[in-house]
Amino acid sequence: MSGKKTLFYSTDLEIHFGGLYALQKINIDILENEILGLIGPNGSGKTTFFNVITGIYKPTAGDITYKGESLLGKEPYQISRMGISRTYQSSRLCLELSLLDNVLIGMHNRQKQGYFSAIFSRRKMIAEVADFQDRVVELLDVFNPDLKERMFRPVGELPQIDRRRVEVCRAMAAEPTIILLDEPSAGMTPDETRELMEDIRKVRASMSDVSIMIIEHDMSVISSVSERVIAINFGEEIARGTYEEVAGTPAVREAYLGKEVVHE
Ligand SMILES: Nc1ncnc2c1ncn2[C@@H]1O[C@H](COP(=O)(O)OP(=O)(O)OP(=O)(O)O)[C@@H](O)[C@H]1O
Ligand SMILES: [Mg+2]
Numbered sequence: 271m272s273g274k275k276t277l278f279y280s281t282d283l284e285i286h287f288g289g290l291y292a293l294q295k296i297n298i299d300i301l302e303n304e305i306l307g308l309i310g311p312n313g314s315g316k317t318t319f320f321n322v323i324t325g326i327y328k329p330t331a332g333d334i335t336y337k338g339e340s341l342l343g344k345e346p347y348q349i350s351r352m353g354i355s356r357t358y359q360s361s362r363l364c365l366e367l368s369l370l371d372n373v374l375i376g377m378h379n380r381q382k383q384g385y386f387s388a389i390f391s392r393r394k395m396i397a398e399v400a401d402f403q404d405r406v407v408e409l410l411d412v413f414n415p416d417l418k419e420r421m422f423r424p425v426g427e428l429p430q431i432d433r434r435r436v437e438v439c440r441a442m443a444a445e446p447t448i449i450l451l452d453e454p455s456a457g458m459t460p461d462e463t464r465e466l467m468e469d470i471r472k473v474r475a476s477m478s479d480v481s482i483m484i485i486e487h488d489m490s491v492i493s494s495v496s497e498r499v500i501a502i503n504f505g506e507e508i509a510r511g512t513y514e515e516v517a518g519t520p521a522v523r524e525a526y527l528g529k530e531v532v533h534e
Contacts (some may be wrong), residue, residue: 274301277481278448283332285322285402292318293505300448303479306379307496314518315505316485317359320450324356325349338501365426369417369436373406374441409439412476413469431462431498442473451484467495490506
C-alpha cells in the first residue's frame with residue numbers, strides 16, 4: 271500500500287464495563303505521518319478507544335503497542351511523555367486562564383527544570399519558560415495571528431472556534447508523534463469546521479512528522495481530511511479503507527441508517 275511504517279497498533283483490544291462490551295477484538299494500526307479517521311454511531315466505542323490508548327481506561331484483554339513498546343500498565347502522563355497527545359470531546363480548557371497559560375499546560379511533559387531549579391537555578395527555569403512561551407506564540411500564530419495578539423486574555427472570552435484552536439494548540443504543544451482529536455468540530459458550523467481543518471493541516475505541515483487520528487461525526491470533514499477510515503459499531507470494526515470504500519459498505523450504511531453518509 272502506502273509503504274508507511276506502523277507507529278502504533280492494538281491487538282485484539284477489548285474492554286467491558288460490567289456486561290457491556292465497549293470494544294471487542296479491535297485491531298487498529300496508526301501509520302507514520304497519516305491522517306486516520308475513526309467513525310461510528312453514538313456509543314459505538316470511539317472515545318473509549320482513545321481513553322484506552324491514553325491510559326485512562328485499562329483494557330480487559332489485548333495489547334497496545336507504540337514504537338515497539340507495550341503501553342499496557344503505563345499511566346496517562348507516561349503515555350503523553352512518550353508522544354501521544356489528545357483533545358477531548360467536551361472542552362477541557364481553563365476558561366479563567368489566558369490562552370498562553372492554557373497552551374503552556376500542554377508543555378509540562380517537556381519540562382526539564384523542576385522544583386530544584388525553581389529554587390536554586392532560577393536562570394535555567396526562566397530560560398525554559400521563555401523558550402516554551404516562544405513556541406506557544408509560534409503555534410498560535412500558525413493557527414490564527416489574532417490568537418497571538420490575544421494570548422494574555424482569558425480563554426473564556428473567545429468564540430467556540432478559537433477555543434477549539436487553543437485546545438488543538440495545547441495538544442500540539444507537547445510535540446506529539448500521534449495526536450488524537452475527539453470530535454474537534456463539535457459545536458461548530460460547517461464553515462468553521464473547514465477552517466479548523468485547514469489550520470490543523472497548516473500546523474501539521476509546519477511540524478515534523480505527526481500522525482493524526484480523528485473522530486468525527488461530520489462526514490464531509492472525514493472525507494476531506496482522512497487518508498484512511500476505520501468504522502466501528504457496538505465496539506467492533508465493521509469497515510476500513512478509503513472514505514468512499516467505507517461509506518459504500520452495507521454495514522456502515524446500516525449503522526448510519528436514518529443519517530446521511532455524504533459523498534464529496
Ligand atoms: N466509564 C464507563 N462506564 C460504563 N460505560 C461506559 C464508560 N465509558 C463508556 N461507556 C459505554 O461504552 C460505550 C461506548 O462509549 P463511547 O463514549 O466510547 O462512545 P462514542 O463512540 O465515543 O460515542 P459518541 O459518538 O456519542 O461520543 C457506550 O455504551 C458507553 O455508555
Ligand atoms: Mg465519543
